[in-house]
Amino acid sequence: MSDALNLAMLGDIHGHLTLAFRLLRRWERETGRRIDLALQVGDLGAFPPPFRLDKATRRFAEKDPEELGFGDYYRGGPDAREVFGDADDARRIDADLVFIKGNHEDFLFLADRASGAHEPVPVDAFGRIRYLPSGARWTFARRGISLSIGALGGIADGEGPGRNAVSPFYTAGEVRALRANDAKLDVLLSHEPPFGAAEVLHPKYANAGSREVRAFLHEVGARYHFCGHYHEPGGMLPAPEGTNSYELHAVGFTSPAKLNPGCIGILRWASPVDHDFALLDAPWLAEYTRWSYRAL
Numbered sequence: 367m368s369d370a371l372n373l374a375m376l377g378d379i380h381g382h383l384t385l386a387f388r389l390l391r392r393w394e395r396e397t398g399r400r401i402d403l404a405l406q407v408g409d410l411g412a413f414p415p416p417f418r419l420d421k422a423t424r425r426f427a428e429k430d431p432e433e434l435g436f437g438d439y440y441r442g443g444p445d446a447r448e449v450f451g452d453a454d455d456a457r458r459i460d461a462d463l464v465f466i467k468g469n470h471e472d473f474l475f476l477a478d479r480a481s482g483a484h485e486p487v488p489v490d491a492f493g494r495i496r497y498l499p500s501g502a503r504w505t506f507a508r509r510g511i512s513l514s515i516g517a518l519g520g521i522a523d524g525e526g527p528g529r530n531a532v533s534p535f536y537t538a539g540e541v542r543a544l545r546a547n548d549a550k551l552d553v554l555l556s557h558e559p560p561f562g563a564a565e566v567l568h569p570k571y572a573n574a575g576s577r578e579v580r581a582f583l584h585e586v587g588a589r590y591h592f593c594g595h596y597h598e599p600g601g602m603l604p605a606p607e608g609t610n611s612y613e614l615h616a617v618g619f620t621s622p623a624k625l626n627p628g629c630i631g632i633l634r635w636a637s638p639v640d641h642d643f644a645l646l647d648a649p650w651l652a653e654y655t656r657w658s659y660r661a662l
Contacts, residue, residue, distance in 0.1 A: 370636040371511050373553075374404040374461070375643075377594040377614030377629045378468060380426070381411035381435035383495075384445045385659050386617045387459050389630060389646075392662065396650060401461040401632075402508050407594040407614060408468030408519050408557030412489060412497070414440040418472050442491030450492035462486075464496045466519035468557045468595065469534035477532045498555070500531070501540030503547055513552035513635050516544055516588065521558045521595065522576050541578050545586060552638065554579075554588035558595050559613055563603040567596065567613060583609050590633060590643060600628015600645050610643060622656040 374390050390401055413419055415437050419427065427433035439446040448457045464486045467476055476497055480487050485504045486496030498504060500519035505512050520528070520536040528535025560580035564571035583591060584606050591611040593603075597620070598613060605611035615626040631645040653662055 369509065369511070370634045370640070371402045371508060371513070372399055373633040373635060374401050375592050375612070375614060375631040375633060376404060376406040376463075376617055377600065377626075378409035378597065378616040379406060379411055379465075380409055380423075380470065380616060380618065381413070381433040382618050383410075383435050383439055383463075384432070384449070385654075386463075386630075387449045388457075388659055388662060389617070389625075389651075389654065390461070391457060391459055392650065393630075393632070393646065393648075395456075396648065401459070403506055404459075404461050404463040405515070405553070405555060405592070406463060406465035407555055407592050408466045409470045409594065409616075410465045410468065410495075411436050412465070412467075412471045412476060413437070414472065414475055414489075418474065420470060423470050436490075439490040439492075439495055446491060450490075450494045462494050462496055464498050464515075466498050466517040466555050466557060467500060467534075468519065469521045471534075473532045473534065499540075500536050501543035503544065503551070511636060513638075514549070515553045515555065516551045518544055518554070518556045518576075518579060518582070522578065525577065527578065536578070541582075545582065548586055550586060551588040552590065552635070553633070554582065554591045556591065556593045559593045559603060560591075560605070560611065563605070563611065564596055564598070564613060566603060567598040567601065571596065583611065589638065589641070592631075597626075599626070600631065612643070612645070614645075619656040625651050625654045 480499040486498045498517045523535040527538040556579045558576040561575040561577045600615045603611040615629040617629045628645045633643045635641045
């Protein structure tokens with residue numbers, strides 16, 4: 367158990383990075399274990415100043431300025447220094463956060479940072495928030511343990527890939543790149559759930575989702591698959607035998623007095639045959655509200 371890696375899995379963040387890091391640090395204090403890496407399924411809200419916002423993000427940011435929370439981490443502001451700088455141990459996080467794109471990011475900014483990259487590239491002042499480009503496969507290794515991670519960021523453009531990578535959509539080229547190596551992944555991150563799988567969350571998703579994600583899981587495979595996008599309570603999705611697929615809720619407060627259920631999970635990984643995952647569900651989560659979390 368002590369030699370295993372602990373990987374935190376995060377749903378859509380939409381700028382609420384400080385909330386996410388507060389929750390991860392609290393988990394470390396409560397369990398006495400350290401997080402080795404945090405993985406996030408897109409809609410991080412990677413909008414650096416001068417804030418080229420889409421209409422939906424602009425609308426939400428007018429009501430909740432923390433939708434623009436990435437700006438503090440991009441500049442190396444107070445929240446970023448608290449988490450990644452010389453703050454006291456109560457706030458500091460040693461793990462990097464690696465994210466894929468969703469459909470609400472500054473796509474030009476991400477494309478400029480990731481040009482030609484096939485592994486996570488830093489996008490913040492401390493180099494600790496890193497973007498994994500769509501179509502990439504990357505191996506994370508620590509303490510002699512490794513696992514393969516693949517990314518299909520963004521969403522489908524209608525019923526298939528988009529044509530422009532600098533957009534909310536993944537492209538056919540990115541799908542081909544992900545499938546160029548036919549080895550089964552340990553973890554696949556996608557923003558959009560597999561086509562039809564989220565019907566278990568609500569009947570309205572029966573004909574929604576990504577056909578390319580569904581085909582990848584059936585034809586190539588991943589031991590774990592994590593996605594977000596729909597902002598529904600986190601839970602397991604139907605998947606081919608040998609794959610554990612989960613939709614994660616957004617890290618935030620749909621109801622101001624209650625943290626969204628199933629927005630974070632912990633993957634314990636020792637080897638391809640020794641691993642387990644659970645959504646975070648602890649009594650102390652009830653302490654976190656929209657009004658209280660910065661004091662905790």
